[in-house]
Structure formats: C-alpha cells, structure tokens
Amino acid sequence: MDEAVVARIEARLADISRDHRVAIPLAIESGSRAWGFPSPDSDYDCRFVFVRPVEHYLSLWQRRDVIETPMDGILDVNGWDLGKALKLLLKGNAVIIEWLNSSIAYGVDPDFRKEFLDLAHQVVDRRLVARHYLHLGERQRRVYFGDDNIVALKKVFYALRPAAALRWLRHHSDASVAPMHFPTLLKGCEAPAAIVAIIEELMARKAVTRELGSGPLPEPVLAFIDTEFEESRKAFPQKPQVINPDFRARAEAFFQAMIRRLSF
Missing domain, CATH: 3.30.460 (Beta Polymerase; domain 2)
Structure with missing residues (x-):
C-alpha cells in the first residue's frame, strides 16, 4: 500500500x-x-x-x-x-x-x-450468496476465457475466486459467509493439492510483474473452475427469490x- x-x-x-x-x-x-x-x-x-x-x-x-x-x-x-x-x-x-x-x-x-x-x-441466505458467486463466476468465465485458448492469465483469478467461494460454501454447510482473502479461502475450501500448487505459482508471478501475460489456461485450473460451477448448480438450484x-x-x-x- x-x-x-x-x-x-x-x-x-x-x-x-x-x-x-x-x-x-x-x-x-x-x-x-x-x-x-x-x-x-x-x-x-x-x-x-x-x-x-x-x-x-x-x-x-x-x-x-x-x-x-x-x-x-x-x-x-x-x-x-x-x-x-x-x-x-x-x-x-x-x-x-x-x-x-x-x-x-x-x-x-x-x-x-x-x-x-x-x-x-x-x-x-447462503443459497442466494452461492447463486451470486455462481452467476459472477460464470460471467467471468464466459467473458475472459470462453474459448479456452490463449487468455490473459491475471483474468483467471476473476473466475477462480467465485469457484473457490462456491466450493467453500459446499464444504461448510453451516456457514453463509466465505472468507474474502483468497489464500485463506483457497485453504479453507480444501482444493486439490495440484490445483493449489498451480494457483500459488500464478499468484507468486502476479505479485512481482505488472503484466502476468497471456497463455493457455492451465487445464487443471479450467477443470477445477468448471467442475465447481457444475456442482454448485446442483447444490444451489435456482428458486424464486423470497425474502x-x-x-x-x-x-x-x-x-x-x-x-x-x-x-x-
């Protein structure tokens, strides 16, 4: 700062x-x-x-x-x-x-x-919070790397964070508020070790460079994002919004x- x-x-x-x-x-x-x-x-x-x-x-x-x-x-x-x-x-x-x-x-x-x-x-309402993250994540996925080819790698985090929040909510059924801090969120959602290693490497590069650059989206990361969105669509189905x-x-x-x- x-x-x-x-x-x-x-x-x-x-x-x-x-x-x-x-x-x-x-x-x-x-x-x-x-x-x-x-x-x-x-x-x-x-x-x-x-x-x-x-x-x-x-x-x-x-x-x-x-x-x-x-x-x-x-x-x-x-x-x-x-x-x-x-x-x-x-x-x-x-x-x-x-x-x-x-x-x-x-x-x-x-x-x-x-x-x-x-x-x-x-x-x-934790279901509504989950739907918020699902809509956000799917929109980011569609806008920034919908074709699965070369992407601006820093944009990956825009879909990764909602995906991790959704996984956290599914793994903490008694809670409604996921951590904001992404490293804490990633640890708490118990993401697979291989995914964590890739993400941590991207975060380390992002911390020291002004432009993370473009490249193919790591396949395990893409699979993690899409799997979390799919699982969350089932775990938190769309329903009429009643407050x-x-x-x-x-x-x-x-x-x-x-x-x-x-x-x-």
Whole structure:
C-alpha cells in the first residue's frame, strides 16, 4: 500500500463527506489488494458505505443511493447508501459482506462494522450468496476465457475466486459467509493439492510483474473452475427469490438505528 495513494484516498473520502453531507462509517479496499493477489500496478479500489442526513430520507425527491467519483489513474473511489447495501444483502449479493470483511480499512467505525456483520450472519441466505458467486463466476468465465485458448492469465483469478467461494460454501454447510482473502479461502475450501500448487505459482508471478501475460489456461485450473460451477448448480438450484419477513424487519431496524446514530 503506497502511503501517498492512501493519503489521496483519505482526502477524497473527507471531501465526499463534506460535499455530500454524509457520514462514512465504512471505507475499505475491495479489489485484488484486499483479495490477496495484487500486482505491482493494481488499482486502489476504495468502496464505502454512507449515511445521509435524516431529512434526505424524508424528502419527496430521494437522492441517489450511490456516490461515484471519477477514476483517477489507479484510484477508484465509489460508495453505496446504507439502504442499498442492506437491500442487496437480503438478495444474497456478497459484495457488501466482502466489504465488511476486508482487512484493509481507510476508515471504519468498529461498532458499525461489528453490528452490520452480525446482522449479515443473521439474515443472509447462503443459497442466494452461492447463486451470486455462481452467476459472477460464470460471467467471468464466459467473458475472459470462453474459448479456452490463449487468455490473459491475471483474468483467471476473476473466475477462480467465485469457484473457490462456491466450493467453500459446499464444504461448510453451516456457514453463509466465505472468507474474502483468497489464500485463506483457497485453504479453507480444501482444493486439490495440484490445483493449489498451480494457483500459488500464478499468484507468486502476479505479485512481482505488472503484466502476468497471456497463455493457455492451465487445464487443471479450467477443470477445477468448471467442475465447481457444475456442482454448485446442483447444490444451489435456482428458486424464486423470497425474502424472509423476519430478515426484512431486522434489516429495517438496523437501518433506522444507524440513521439515528450517524446522521448529521
């Protein structure tokens, strides 16, 4: 983490808080640096959750539920309103769960993060989380190496991470939240040793080179990805999305409590 870049991120967050009159109780790194497989030239992907003043939520003219800032070189800073984050959580979107678990923080209210993470464990539907990772992984597989020929090797991780998360969920039937940190995830999902060796070699190369380059996708890795997607389609079948009324009520109570506590 470049201290000068971190300082720029912190300054931008301060500007956002002032200009938009929002509290930012969670601001973290969400990209490859937080996932544990950065390159020397990886972007800084700061993501944050914000809370607007109470009167904004009571207005006839609702504000946007996102705050976006221009991409500036390797700096990418964008955030979600707390309400948007909660709605997506109830739908099984794993992004906010990953934000809450990120080990790289630019600014975090520890009580907010703990209470939000506790809520996530209570209300998230593991089947919906699995379907999120399955749709994400299949899309990445299709976009970045659908023809199985020469591929940009760093793109392999975009499908590998969802595949490993799905395997982790299948191997931990009592859990709903997979680790965000990819090396931890890989260890916890008990991937075959041959696959782990190939992945670790790719990660080591990615850590020291700006461009991992292109080449044939290692066949064992491709087989691992496709097998995990196939097994997960069976283990987590598509069903009508019905949100538990109790979960909705808990999320609503959390939302109202945080608005009262954090609005200014």
